[in-house]
Amino acid sequence: MVLALAAVPAAAQTVHDHQHRFGGAEKWAKIFDDPARDEWQKPAEVIRALKLDPAATIADIGSGTGYFAVRLARAVPKGRVVGVDAEPDMVRYLAERAKREGLTNLVAVRAGKDGPGLKQPVDLVILVDTYHHVSARERYFGELKKSLKPGGRLAVIDFKLDAPVGPPPSTRIPPEQVKKELSQAGYRLAEEHGFLPNQYFLIFQPAEK
Numbered sequence: 001m002v003l004a005l006a007a008v009p010a011a012a013q014t015v016h017d018h019q020h021r022f023g024g025a026e027k028w029a030k031i032f033d034d035p036a037r038d039e040w041q042k043p044a045e046v047i048r049a050l051k052l053d054p055a056a057t058i059a060d061i062g063s064g065t066g067y068f069a070v071r072l073a074r075a076v077p078k079g080r081v082v083g084v085d086a087e088p089d090m091v092r093y094l095a096e097r098a099k100r101e102g103l104t105n106l107v108a109v110r111a112g113k114d115g116p117g118l119k120q121p122v123d124l125v126i127l128v129d130t131y132h133h134v135s136a137r138e139r140y141f142g143e144l145k146k147s148l149k150p151g152g153r154l155a156v157i158d159f160k161l162d163a164p165v166g167p168p169p170s171t172r173i174p175p176e177q178v179k180k181e182l183s184q185a186g187y188r189l190a191e192e193h194g195f196l197p198n199q200y201f202l203i204f205q206p207a208e209k
Contacts, residue, residue: 024089040165040198043068047075049193049201050155054078056123059147061116062130063108066094072126073098073106082118086111115140118147126155129166129199132173141185145206154187154204163198175200183207 046068052058055078063069063083073081083094083106094108111117116125125144127134134140144154159166161174179189182204191203 037067040196041067042196043071045195046157046201047071049191049195050124050126050203052076052079053123057120057149058082058124058126059084059116059118059122061111061125061127062133063094064090066097066106068126068128069094069106069108070097070101070103073103076105079105079123081106082122083108084111084116084118115143116147121147121149122152123149124153124155126157128157129159131156131158131178132167132171137181138185141182141187145186148206152205153190154182156182156202156204157196157199159199165198175202178202 052072052075054076056076057080058072058076059082060069060072061084063085064087066083069081069083081103083091083098085091085094085108088110091108091110094106098104098106098108109117125148131137141154148154156178158175158178159172161169161172163172166172178200179202182189186207187204188207189202190205193201193203195201
């Protein structure tokens with residue numbers, strides 16, 4: 001996630017690829033949660049497009065300082081949001097933010113070495129500007145299917161190759177590659193939204209056997 005045209009590390013979100021370090025969460029929060037981001041990230045529209053049940057359980061993988069995790073928690077007042085990040089300082093920051101903002105249905109956890117470490121199945125897994133950080137993706141997302149409830153979904157939002165914001169173009173992954181990789185991991189494309197100016201927005205479900 002970046003909020004200016006300059007290429008800086010793409011996200012607070014870190015998963016299992018530690019090319020970027022995101023310690024000093026308070027510093028990063030000024031960038032990641034800058035209200036100017038709303039203009040192109042369109043969080044309210046993203047959440048509407050997800051058509052969430054108020055009692056849904058959601059895992060935000062690469063939750064960072066909570067830009068989406070906090071909004072998702074408010075969107076599912078009878079549900080639960082698990083913010084997952086590999087960076088300990090981001091986990092600390094999000095836990096403190098949830099407490100500060102009275103979001104008792106939002107918990108922050110540190111990602112495991114080989115996966116998100118979800119202890120209970122969820123209705124939705126979402127990765128925003130995080131997919132390109134995941135290594136061994138076919139294995140990772142193949143295992144992730146075990147954490148989805150029946151009818152569960154996987155949402156991937158990441159930067160287009162020609163977006164004026166985001167990580168260096170050499171690190172970006174085109175949407176067609178995401179579709180191919182997730183197909184190989186056992187998913188089918190369920191929805192594709194085109195309203196984000198700088199990112200693609202794909203929703204997958206496990207493919208029927």
